[in-house]
Amino acid sequence: MNLKLRCADSHSMMEEEDDCPELVPIQPQSVPPAQQIPVTIITGYLGAGKTTLLNYILTEQHNKRIAVILNEFGEGSALEKSLAVSQAGELYEEWLELRNGCLCCSVKDNGLKAIENLMEKKGKFDYILLETTGLADPGAVASMFWVDAELGSDIYLDGIVTVIDAKFGLQQLMEEKAEGFINEAARQIAVADLTIINKTDLVAEEELNQVRDTVRSINGLVKILETQRSRVDLSEVLDLHSFDIEDGAKLAEKLQLVKPTRPHLDKSILTVMFEVVGDLSEDSLNAFIQDLLWEKKFLNTEKEPMTVIRLKGIVSFAGKDRQMMLQGVNELYELNETPQLWEENQRINRLIFIGRNLDKDILEKHFIATVIQNSEKN
Amino acid sequence: MRFAPPLTPPLWNAAAGMATTEARRECETEGCSKDAKLQCPTCIKLGIQGSYFCSQECFKGSWASHKLLHKKAKEEKNQNEAKNCVEKDINTDPWPGYRYTGKLRPYYPLTPMRLVPSGIQRPDYADHPRGMSESEQFLKGTSQIKILSPEDIEGMRVVCKLAREVLDIAALMVKPGVTTEEIDHAVHLACTARNCYPSPLNYYNFPKSCCTSVNEVICHGIPDRRSLQEGDILNVDITVYHNGFHGDLNETFFVGEVDEGAKKLVQTTYECLMQAIDSVKPGVRYRELGNVIQKHAQANGFSVVRSYCGHGIHRLFHTAPNVPHYAKNKAVGVMKPGHVFTIEPMICEGGWQDETWPDGWTAVTRDGKRSAQFEHTLLVTETGCEILTRRLEENGRAHFLSQM
Numbered sequence: 001m002n003l004k005l006r007c008a009d010s011h012s013m014m015e016e017e018d019d020c021p022e023l024v025p026i027q028p029q030s031v032p033p034a035q036q037i038p039v040t041i042i043t044g045y046l047g048a049g050k051t052t053l054l055n056y057i058l059t060e061q062h063n064k065r066i067a068v069i070l071n072e073f074g075e076g077s078a079l080e081k082s083l084a085v086s087q088a089g090e091l092y093e094e095w096l097e098l099r100n101g102c103l104c105c106s107v108k109d110n111g112l113k114a115i116e117n118l119m120e121k122k123g124k125f126d127y128i129l130l131e132t133t134g135l136a137d138p139g140a141v142a143s144m145f146w147v148d149a150e151l152g153s154d155i156y157l158d159g160i161v162t163v164i165d166a167k168f169g170l171q172q173l174m175e176e177k178a179e180g181f182i183n184e185a186a187r188q189i190a191v192a193d194l195t196i197i198n199k200t201d202l203v204a205e206e207e208l209n210q211v212r213d214t215v216r217s218i219n220g221l222v223k224i225l226e227t228q229r230s231r232v233d234l235s236e237v238l239d240l241h242s243f244d245i246e247d248g249a250k251l252a253e254k255l256q257l258v259k260p261t262r263p264h265l266d267k268s269i270l271t272v273m274f275e276v277v278g279d280l281s282e283d284s285l286n287a288f289i290q291d292l293l294w295e296k297k298f299l300n301t302e303k304e305p306m307t308v309i310r311l312k313g314i315v316s317f318a319g320k321d322r323q324m325m326l327q328g329v330n331e332l333y334e335l336n337e338t339p340q341l342w343e344e345n346q347r348i349n350r351l352i353f354i355g356r357n358l359d360k361d362i363l364e365k366h367f368i369a370t371v372i373q374n375s376e377k378n
Numbered sequence: 379m380r381f382a383p384p385l386t387p388p389l390w391n392a393a394a395g396m397a398t399t400e401a402r403r404e405c406e407t408e409g410c411s412k413d414a415k416l417q418c419p420t421c422i423k424l425g426i427q428g429s430y431f432c433s434q435e436c437f438k439g440s441w442a443s444h445k446l447l448h449k450k451a452k453e454e455k456n457q458n459e460a461k462n463c464v465e466k467d468i469n470t471d472p473w474p475g476y477r478y479t480g481k482l483r484p485y486y487p488l489t490p491m492r493l494v495p496s497g498i499q500r501p502d503y504a505d506h507p508r509g510m511s512e513s514e515q516f517l518k519g520t521s522q523i524k525i526l527s528p529e530d531i532e533g534m535r536v537v538c539k540l541a542r543e544v545l546d547i548a549a550l551m552v553k554p555g556v557t558t559e560e561i562d563h564a565v566h567l568a569c570t571a572r573n574c575y576p577s578p579l580n581y582y583n584f585p586k587s588c589c590t591s592v593n594e595v596i597c598h599g600i601p602d603r604r605s606l607q608e609g610d611i612l613n614v615d616i617t618v619y620h621n622g623f624h625g626d627l628n629e630t631f632f633v634g635e636v637d638e639g640a641k642k643l644v645q646t647t648y649e650c651l652m653q654a655i656d657s658v659k660p661g662v663r664y665r666e667l668g669n670v671i672q673k674h675a676q677a678n679g680f681s682v683v684r685s686y687c688g689h690g691i692h693r694l695f696h697t698a699p700n701v702p703h704y705a706k707n708k709a710v711g712v713m714k715p716g717h718v719f720t721i722e723p724m725i726c727e728g729g730w731q732d733e734t735w736p737d738g739w740t741a742v743t744r745d746g747k748r749s750a751q752f753e754h755t756l757l758v759t760e761t762g763c764e765i766l767t768r769r770l771e772e773n774g775r776a777h778f779l780s781q782m
Contacts, residue, residue: 023416
């Protein structure tokens with residue numbers, strides 16, 4: 001089922017005039033208010049159960065039209081990439097045209113544009129699931145789909161799901177990497193919105209507790225589910241809305257429940273959190289975040305630069321009645337106004353950082369000194 | 379994953395998930411009054427309105443009579459286009475079935491790819507079979523912005539000056555009757571005469587030495603056999619490679635006398651660029667430029683193209699930073715002395731949405747209205763920036779200003 005729009009195809013169509021073509025969905029006359037399609041990124045080591053999870057989703061959601069992409073988009077060389085579409089219990093193969101053109105100065109990623117083009121020709125999906133290879137940086141894959149709202153894309157990033165093996169996960173997380181290299185398994189947990197500890201039937205309770213604690217020590221905010229054979233309630237996996245303001249109210253609640261974590265592993269990824277009361281200056285907050293994420297200016301007590309993998313927060317700006325939501329993955333970040341009003345509640349700014357070499361005291365001190373606008377301090 | 383062999387290709391139902399209320403449509407098949415949610419794709423291509431059907435089976439049933447509609451439409455189309463299409467061996471319909479957004483057409487065939495004399499230094503992609511740049515691919519995804527050394531800066535000053543010379547030569551040729559290929563030829567010769575490689579040539583297999591974008595073409599227009607017409611606006615985008623560095627700039631020109639709307643569009647676009655340049659200095663975030671540009675464009679009733687952005691440039695043609703031209707973008711990076719990048723806003727009379735011709739390059743506005751662009755390569759200095767591609771005569775004024 002090759003979709004390429006090429007001269008050859010239309011010419012052969014001219015010749016075979018007697019062939020009845022396949023019908024396509026009715027094209028809307030005007031641009032409809034875009035119903036956006038969520039993209040869920042599923043990551044984890046080989047064998048953890050990602051494919052099992054995918055198949056499970058496809059079978060359970062058989063009345064939805066779901067696109068599945070395997071192994072994220074490779075480096076520049078491919079002209080096409082296959083994509084599987086599940087509908088009514090059947091699986092079909094489709095092709096994404098990765099237009100070569102000028103990838104250089106185009107804002108949207110090649111892969112993203114290819115999916116949008118496909119949807120334009122063949123109609124929208126209900127969900128898009130992307131399974132990454134075991135060693136990929138899911139943050140980098142996510143940033144492909146975490147596009148500016150201004151681009152009016154049909155696609156939005158819904159969340160990152162990491163599947164970890166209850167039996168081998170701990171070993172993977174503890175694997176020592178060469179100086180400067182990050183443990184991929186740990187990074188996959190750090191960046192996740194949901195972690196599924198799979199194959200719980202293969203381990204004793206004690207081991208399972210260890211895995212859970214280690215995951216929690218890396219990422220203080222992630223939702224953790226424990227499964228056998230990747231069987232999970234799909235309402236916990238799909239429609240996470242982890243990157244948009246719909247999550248605003250939920251995020252505020254979740255942040256209040258986060259406890260700071262202690263390192264289980266050396267040189268590891270940690271979660272750091274602090275709360276400060278008061279109003280922030282928008283410019284100073286931006287400068288703080290940019291110094292942290294882009295310039296990597298903040299050093300810990302051992303003079304190592306702090307590296308943030310995931311950043312979330314609810315903050316207050318003077319004069320703004322609504323709570324502002326802060327989201328970051330690697331170097332990309334966004335500040336958006338949520339529908340939640342502060343009302344009479346105390347304006348508590350809560351920020352959570354997941355990454356390496358983080359030092360809560362240094363960060364908090366700098367934050368209070370430069371970002372808080374009025375003198376209301378904690 | 380196992381695939382089911384598609385005997386009858388499935389009918390996609392796009393209605394699921396689309397939140398619009400649309401009038402109920404009835405199936406076209408004689409005698410069938412079921413709800414129709416599907417459409418004949420051939421009718422869409424031929425511009426025949428409203429061929430709605432309820433199902434593939436029903437459609438097959440009425441195929442014998444329905445296909446006569448196609449035959450009729452094609453005969454009419456052939457009669458009309460036979461004249462335009464293959465006159466004097468010029469083909470203006472290389473992709474039958476493609477629906478153009480405006481009046482512009484490609485004028486094929488293109489002349490064979492031009493060669494560059496062997497003594498001239500070539501960028502890595504020049505000899506790659508698919509025109510890929512390994513040096514660019516290597517750095518893909520990184521947001522680290524290079525700070526140029528004094529030697530690098532000198533190299534950039536030289537190449538940008540040469541790029542400006544080539545653009546000024548192209549500017550002299552813009553008048554009704556000249557084809558964009560003729561301009562490209564002159565550009566090619568001007569480059570090689572200056573010991574420069576024309577950067578666009580074979581960049582990801584781009585077939586020509588510069589980009590020529592007419593009217594509704596936003597950018598990346600391919601020079602072809604079309605003669606410029608009185609009233610057109612034309613952008614010529616020049617990038618040259620010399621001594622290991624690239625220099626990039628573009629200007630929009632008037633072809634003969636143009637209407638007031640064109641003048642306003644081109645003037646506003648130029649102002650958008652210059653205002654953005656005015657705000658460049660160390661400490662400014664790259665994401666801020668989009669706010670400046672969009673504010674001015676919107677104030678004049680125009681929109682800003684979002685799909686294409688400015689870029690870092692030095693030893694690589696396109697590299698970090700990414701510089702979107704629209705407001706509220708997530709561009710990463712803060713300007714520092716020694717950074718070199720382009721700002722190249724594309725501003726449109728109508729909507730900002732773009733689409734690409736089947737040649738894989740030519741970007742046009744979806745509504746077919748006109749778009750203008752201006753570009754400079756800039757060096758961030760301690761106090762502001764230096765416009766490396768500035769014009770050295772006429773007080774640095776853009777060419778169109780002499781024709782206002």
